[in-house]
Amino acid sequence: xxxxxxxxxxxPSPTGPLHIGGVRTALYNYLFAxxxxxxxxxxxxxxxxxxxxxxxxxxxxEAFNWCGIEFDEGVTKGGEYGPYxxxxxxxxxxxxxxxxxxxxxxxxxxxxxxxxxxIRKQLEAEKKIFTYDAVQRxxxxxxxxxxxxEVKNLLHAGTPYVIRFKMPTDQVIVMEDEIRGRVEVNTSxxxxxxxxxxxxMPTYHLANVxxxxxMKISHVIRGEEWLPSLPLHVSLYDAFGWDKPKFAHLPLxxxxxxxxxxxKRDGDxxxxxxxxxxxxxxESGEVSRGYREDGYFPEAFINMMALLGxxxxxxxxxxxxxxxxxxxSIEKVGKSGSRFDQEKAKWFNHHYLVEKSNDExxxxxxxxxxxxxxxxxxxxxxxxxxxxKERVNFVAELWEQSSFFFEVPAVxxxxxxxxxxxxxxxxxMKELEVVLKQVQDFSSENTEKVVKAxxxxxxxxxxxxxxxxxxxIVGEAKGPxxxxxxxxxxxxxxxxxxxxxxxxxxxxxxx
RNA sequence: GCUCCGUUCGUCUAGCCAGGUCAGGACGCCAGGUUUUCAUCCUGGUAACACGGGUUCAAAUCCCGUACGGAGUACCA
Numbered sequence: 001x002x003x004x005x006x007x008x009x010x011x012p013s014p015t016g017p018l019h020i021g022g023v024r025t026a027l028y029n030y031l032f033a034x035x036x037x038x039x040x041x042x043x044x045x046x047x048x049x050x051x052x053x054x055x056x057x058x059x060x061x062e063a064f065n066w067c068g069i070e071f072d073e074g075v076t077k078g079g080e081y082g083p084y085x086x087x088x089x090x091x092x093x094x095x096x097x098x099x100x101x102x103x104x105x106x107x108x109x110x111x112x113x114x115x116x117x118x119i120r121k122q123l124e125a126e127k128k129i130f131t132y133d134a135v136q137r138x139x140x141x142x143x144x145x146x147x148x149x150e151v152k153n154l155l156h157a158g159t160p161y162v163i164r165f166k167m168p169t170d171q172v173i174v175m176e177d178e179i180r181g182r183v184e185v186n187t188s189x190x191x192x193x194x195x196x197x198x199x200x201m202p203t204y205h206l207a208n209v210x211x212x213x214x215m216k217i218s219h220v221i222r223g224e225e226w227l228p229s230l231p232l233h234v235s236l237y238d239a240f241g242w243d244k245p246k247f248a249h250l251p252l253x254x255x256x257x258x259x260x261x262x263x264k265r266d267g268d269x270x271x272x273x274x275x276x277x278x279x280x281x282x283e284s285g286e287v288s289r290g291y292r293e294d295g296y297f298p299e300a301f302i303n304m305m306a307l308l309g310x311x312x313x314x315x316x317x318x319x320x321x322x323x324x325x326x327x328x329s330i331e332k333v334g335k336s337g338s339r340f341d342q343e344k345a346k347w348f349n350h351h352y353l354v355e356k357s358n359d360e361x362x363x364x365x366x367x368x369x370x371x372x373x374x375x376x377x378x379x380x381x382x383x384x385x386x387x388x389k390e391r392v393n394f395v396a397e398l399w400e401q402s403s404f405f406f407e408v409p410a411v412x413x414x415x416x417x418x419x420x421x422x423x424x425x426x427x428x429m430k431e432l433e434v435v436l437k438q439v440q441d442f443s444s445e446n447t448e449k450v451v452k453a454x455x456x457x458x459x460x461x462x463x464x465x466x467x468x469x470x471x472x473i474v475g476e477a478k479g480p481x482x483x484x485x486x487x488x489x490x491x492x493x494x495x496x497x498x499x500x501x502x503x504x505x506x507x508x509x510x511x
Numbered sequence: 512g513c514u515c516c517g518u519u520c521g522u523c524u525a526g527c528c529a530g531g532u533c534a535g536g537a538c539g540c541c542a543g544g545u546u547u548u549c550a551u552c553c554u555g556g557u558a559a560c561a562c563g564g565g566u567u568c569a570a571a572u573c574c575c576g577u578a579c580g581g582a583g584u585a586c587c588a
Contacts (some may be wrong), residue, residue: 015587045588047587048587051588128512140558162586176536180517181528185513189514191586194586208588227583228514228583228584251516254581256522260581261581307537313525334523334524334583336518337581339525341522344523345539354551362553389553390550391549391550392550401550416548465545494553
């Protein structure tokens with residue numbers, strides 16, 4: 001609000017499609033930024049060249065486009081703190097690593113991955129866990145144990161090395177998390193993390209601290225999986241002598257059943273998308289479904305995601321993106337993980353679908369019809385959609401609730417036949433056909449008037465007639481007001497359906 | 512193993528920070544109502560403070576412990 005210097009970032013790694021947990025993290029960042037009149041930045045963290053996946057960055061951008069989440073700065077927008085892709089910032093990290101070496105906060109380590117692995121295995125055999133920490137570093141191959149000339153020689157010879165952060169010994173690091181409050185950790189349980197890799201790239205830890213500082217990030221809002229490395233990051237800021245941003249660690253999204261965080265497999269197993277958009281793996285060709293392709297509206301998706309871990313503090317449930325911005329506050333974000341609930345997601349979609357205008361829905365429905373090679377002819381799709389939209393959760397479901405407007409029922413549902421095709425139905429329907437044949441004005445209002453008058457005159461049961469009638473027109477016991485249906489399909493089709501139904505179903509003998 | 516984080520109806524959650532309401536709402540489910548059917552809709556119902564101590568006149572709320580769960584523990588982010 002009053003703080004115009006709020007700057008937050010979402011910093012995904014382009015290693016594949018964006019998980020919905022990531023979408024939620026980005027959403028909360030966005031909401032926080034907009035709520036406080038700040039900027040939202042998209043930074044791509046591609047410091048691991050081995051895990052680069054083509055198309056992943058484009059996917060991320062497209063996903064946010066679909067969601068309606070806009071960035072103020074970033075890979076697609078540019079900005080005065082660029083470049084926003086870490087691979088494009090490669091050169092600047094080295095000097096910061098050097099700064100730490102000079103100040104004695106970091107050191108060269110020449111141990112090869114193989115050597116370290118051997119030690120790790122050895123200790124494992126003794127049921128111990130190896131960590132490159134204050135104790136271990138004193139007898140490993142690094143610039144702390146080697147003489148300056150030895151180090152110089154190794155460096156000159158081009159020996160591969162990494163740069164490790166020298167974790168201070170026996171200090172209590174006090175951290176303040178905006179969601180969890182105070183967290184304390186003693187450095188004696190921390191290890192000397194690699195901050196600069198032998199391939200010349202920084203690790204996440206160095207890169208994110210340097211970039212957040214350079215990009216003047218005011219609040220780091222990220223997933224809970226980063227909480228364990230917060231002490232390192234805080235130590236890094238201290239070692240550089242930089243002001244720290246505020247930190248907030250969001251709870252995880254959990255799988256709907258069982259334990260653990262939501263994974264791609266859960267979606268496949270339980271039949272719901274774990275990604276905002278459909279994704280085709282460039283290597284395996286494997287397709288993962290997306291919310292967009294599954295028929296979710298972006299506003300429903302966002303509304304549902306926002307409420308998974310945050311609440312407005314009152315009983316409101318429906319929020320537009322702008323409404324979320326207005327209502328959002330980091331204090332109302334929960335501490336514990338949330339399970340994704342598919343039923344509630346559907347309910348949200350239903351809500352937004354019903355809220356849409358019939359014209360808009362008709363447009364979407366027309367695409368469905370085209371795919372099925374159904375020609376709606378002169379039929380008023382808006383009107384039809386308006387009659388059935390309350391019965392569906394998705395546009396794609398509109399067809400099964402309205403196919404009888406376009407097609408003669410292929411079969412008569414056996415259950416319904418058993419229940420509604422009574423002994424008298426045969427005669428009743430034949431009579432009804434004659435009655436309707438004489439009707440000129442086939443409007444819903446008029447046919448209803450005529451048919452009801454006939455029923456009353458003959459003292460037939462309303463239910464008996466109408467249910468059998470519906471069976472012949474629709475094929476089963478479903479659908480909107482019957483007279484509305486026959487108005488749409490018209491007199492000719494209505495009479496044909498009655499005629500055909502009577503023929504096929506025949507006269508049921510009394511039991 | 513170790514470190515950190517967490518734990519209110521089946522699910523999302525309010526309430527916890529500033530102890531005192533039959534622990535509230537929503538989804539789901541069940542029942543009833545409306546209706547020519549189904550769905551919508553309306554009404555009602557179901558169902559939770561992980562456990563054990565402590566502090567207190569009083570604890571979901573504060574403190575300690577236990578259990579359970581999760582995350583991290585890579586030259587991945």
